[in-house]
Amino acid sequence: MDARAMLLVLAAYTRARLRARHLSSRERLVRYQDRQVRRLVDYAATHFPYYRAFAHQDLAALPVIDKTILVGNFQNFNRFGIDTDAVREVLSEGRERIGEAVVGQSTGTSGNRGYYVITDAERFVWLGTLLAKALPDALWRRHRVALALPGLSDLYRSATSGSRTSLAFFDLAQGVDAWADRLVQFTPDTIVAPPKVLRLLAERGQLTARRIFSGAEVLDPLDRAVIEQATGVRVREIYMATEGLFGVGCAHGTLHLAEDVVHFEWRQDPTWQGLAEPAVTDFTRRAQAMIRYRMNDLIELSDEPCACGSIYQPVLRIAGRADDLLLIAAPSGEIRTVTPDVVRNAIIDADPSIDDYRVVQTAPAELTVHLDAGVSETVAAKVRAALAARLGAMGLVPEVIVRRGITVPFDRKLRRVMRQFRAG
Secondary structure, eight states: OOOHHHHHHHHHHHHHHHHHHHHOOOHHHHHHHHHHHHHHHHHHHHHOGGGGTTOOGGGGGGGOOOOHHHHHGGSSTTTTTOOOOHHHHHTTOOOOOTEEEEEOOOOOSSSSSOOOEHHHHHHHHHHHHHHHHHOTTTTTTTEEEEETTTTTTTHHOSSSSSSSEEEOOOOOGGGGGGTTTHHHHHHOOOEEEEEHHHHHHHHHHHOSSSSEEEESSOOOHHHHHHHHHHHHOOOOEEEEEEEEEEEETTTTTTTETTTTTTEEEEOOOOTTTOEEEEEEEETTTSSBBOOOOOHHHHHHHHSSSSTTTTOOOOOHHHHHHHOEEEEEEEETTTTTOOHHHHHHHHHHHHHHTTOOOOEEEEEEEEEEEEEEEOOOOHHHHHHHHHHHHHHHTTTOOOEEEEEOOOOOSSSSSOOOEOSSSSSO
């Protein structure tokens, strides 16, 4: 890492630690966010064509956007005027830079890719902020951190030396087997990886880090149990996406939203059973606007303060994607919403031997459940009965098909419950 990059990381790290100390109440946090958001909105009106009509407006006056709007008007959301065709062309050539901008794309889990524009400085600010929240003692203790995350660029790979924290990067696209031995040889004390990777390493006895962070995917309770039982280490979550860093788990295991860098607004629906969908405003971004961007995630917030003392909003769980809410037809033809945890709990409660599954809704009244190849017909029958009972109590009687055989995708995000048809 060159001197400038080190200074950017260190500065971001220091600012994040100072914010954690000085934003000692929700009132102080709200005032701080208000100042940052006002600056961002003023900047957006002069640097992003999409927001030129919103000069001197409050945040609430700006439109809520989603991936479709962002991708469809991409050149108007970044200060370089880069459009999606230019991003695709550069990435297809194996490059990631257009002038001074770094460009990238999401994994396309939802069926369509998102794109981003960012600068070197913003990437290192991201890294410094993440380290401050995950490793608050990194200034005076040495750490060896392994990152196995999708879409890691050469920019992050350059940050492998020159500080007390040594970073090593492992490419998920190559498959775990391509670098598992190298990971063991690196002897990390901290690892950040998707839960499916952590679970595989734990089952192989190759996960020896003292701090384990799950990121890039929803942490399923099944995976958490396997990892923690195999390692004796509490799994902490990092909530992040192509759109930014949104939360980091504390030493007590509670996921806290990164409210010192992102402003959250919440949309709720009575059918979501207490879950909420965030719209995020990242006030650290200046290369590309990320303002009132509706994430496709369903989150259950906690009303209880965390024992760690942080005033940042604690999260009970990230339930999954709004796209994966099951929309099941009742006998009357009425479509009813079923959250993923309803079917998940029915399946894992059906028999203690079940340690993995997939649920795919392919039709209004049909669910296909995939279980391990070795699962007996007795267990399969228990799963069908458990789902019939749980959904029947909601007035739903879908056909439940059980199939054997599960493949873990290491080239894309794992989704254990998903809907593959569009209602209406």
